Amino acid sequence: xxxxxxxxxxxxxxxxxxxxxxxxxxxxxxxxxxxxxxxxxxxxxxxxxxxxxxxxxxxxxxxxxxxxxxxxxxxxxxxxxxxxxx
Numbered sequence: 448x449x450x451x452x453x454x455x456x457x458x459x460x461x462x463x464x465x466x467x468x469x470x471x472x473x474x475x476x477x478x479x480x481x482x483x484x485x486x487x488x489x490x491x492x493x494x495x496x497x498x499x500x501x502x503x504x505x506x507x508x509x510x511x512x513x514x515x516x517x518x519x520x521x522x523x524x525x526x527x528x529x530x531x532x533x
Contacts, residue, residue, distance in 0.1 A: 458486045 461483050468476050 454487065454490055457483055457490070461487070 461480060464471070464476060464479055464483075471479070
C-alpha cells in the first residue's frame, strides 16, 4: 500500500471514529485514536525523511556529475564532436 493511500485510510478512520464520539465516549475514543494517530505521525515522519534522502542523493549526484564534467570536458567534447573540438 502506498504512502498516500495509507494516510488517506488513517485519516478516514480517524474522522469516522470522531463522528462516533457521543456514542463511544471520550475515553474509548481516545484509546482507539491513539494508535491511529501514532501510526499517522510515524508515516508522515518517514515520508519526510525519505524526501530528504532523495534530495540529498540528487544533490550528491549533480555535484559528482559537475565535478566529472570539469575534469573530463576535453575528452567528452572529443567523444561527442570529433574533429570540431580542439
